[in-house]
Amino acid sequence: MSLILSPSMMCADFSNLKQEVEKLNNAGVDMYHMDVMDGRYVPNFALGPEDYQTIRSLTKKPMDAHLMIENPRSYIKFFSDLGADIIYFCPDAEKQPARTIDDIHALGKKAGIAVNTGTSFMTVQELLPNVDYVLVMTVHPGFAGQPFQDFVMPKLDQFIAAKEKYEFVLGIDGAVSREKINQLHRKGVDNFILGTSALFNKPVSYQETIAQIRKENQ
Template structure:
């Protein structure tokens, strides 16, 4: 089973409620929620008040992708909001094992994200403590960037490292339908849908989702 995760950063903010309710009905696997602090990445997105409103609307699980410094300081806050996956950037913490323990203590699933330049091998010993890994296929911070082709090899490397563990591999950034197929063939479980798939301008989310879903699952 392969999963499609809409990144709500690409949704129309003025129609967020309608978009989330529609995506829930379509049967998405989880909402990919980007939180950016303007420090680790040069952009800001989805403050806690706005996210609190989102969690009251969305029924599907929330995958929090935290692009922020000091991720250990926000675990309790996002646990309180009902987040299911807490994904921190490996580059942002000096104590990833302790952070995973902290996340799971609060009842969430632990996930780590890797920037394109961070070697996959860095996660070798951390994998047993993780439920998911997000491989960035663009530099984090802005949507609409071009997919980095070497990501396919990184997926294969991570899948080999995770052999024997129940680890979900998510790929995030610049994914269109053809790229999604190649990512799945390389070994990923979850593809993030953004501007090039689910939220293409001039097309309905329903039509985009069905086209994406059929292509990914019947490739």
């Protein structure tokens, strides 16, 4: 089972963004996670088009777009044109989420759903045959630095059990510590969104942190 390490760029130091991306590239991260918030679907704003364009220009690694916005279908082409390789949206923000998945695929991109803490497995199960990625939120969406919400674990177990049948890449986002990576990668989670709990604002280098996580999960 692959281990995908995806730094959450809303946690990066934007006063030294070029250096941040260079250090993350050299550390061997797999993908860049880009949170997009509109202040309406979630009570916060994050990562506008200029941020996206800048980071896209600094790396050849895959980038996602995690659309925590109202009417995400209206912005699929916009973020595809900015260079997103994977586009996540929240199914509860769309009236016709299956059509949104089709629109993403029609642009040649990978489609993902982001499952919020209050969204059940059963609510999105019918979408699973058509998605490439599933991202289970392990904090309430909108802000970094929250504690891991343990009540989502039974739901995460349901996605782990369904992963092989539907052939999607399963990830978690929110308070992802090294301990959680070690525990949940063994259970079947592939993709880990790395924020302040595991990667940023630490006394050790990104390269050392990423190398240690990979060593612990060989």
